[in-house]
Amino acid sequence: QSALTQPPSASGSPGQSVTISCTGTSSDVGGYNYVSWYQQFPGKAPKLMIYEVTKRPSGVPDRFSGSKSGNTASLTVSGLQAEDEGDYYCSSYAGFNTFYVFGTGTKVTVL
């Protein structure tokens, strides 16, 4: 099972929006509404930002939003802030036998 495809990098100025794509197949992203997104800072554990495509855990700012169309999911960070700079990974349930796949990761830079 291949990893989900994400752009290696994305950037934006403070206050702008940045959108990260996550492309899979009909066996994972397209087949289930179980896409999640994680934020990770260097040397730190990942943090859950979005689950079930669009849901935000308590404590995650509403500047973070998720969506999905076909085999591609997206994470949008609106009103970009310096503290949003880090690595972002998508993940999807991929059914019996494969179970879960992660994306290749995207480094977000705040200019």
Added chain:
Amino acid sequence: EVQLVESGGGLVQPGGSLRLYCEASGFTFSSYWMRWVRQAPGKGLEWVANIKQDESERNYVASVRGRFTISRDNARNSLYLQMNSLRVEDTARYYCAREGVPYASDVWGQGTTVTVSS
């Protein structure tokens, strides 16, 4: 405070074995699926295995199936990963995580590092 603390990592030769530990606190451990996720140096995340509350279901990524065993002890609030026949490509930081929301991990430990090298 909800917390997961991993231990047991270290340096091991190819073909060797290692057992990872994850101690949970601050929540009802026995109520949740749990998982292990790893991250090779400078690389992305990889789901390794997960286990149901009563151990009746255990799932593995293909690359570790038959070599790794996930288990838990609900009385001790602990999760384990027994790793046998270790390969160089198993070198990674291993995270313990709770599946507290559907098909995702809402609580993570700080990780423990496994290095497989001769």
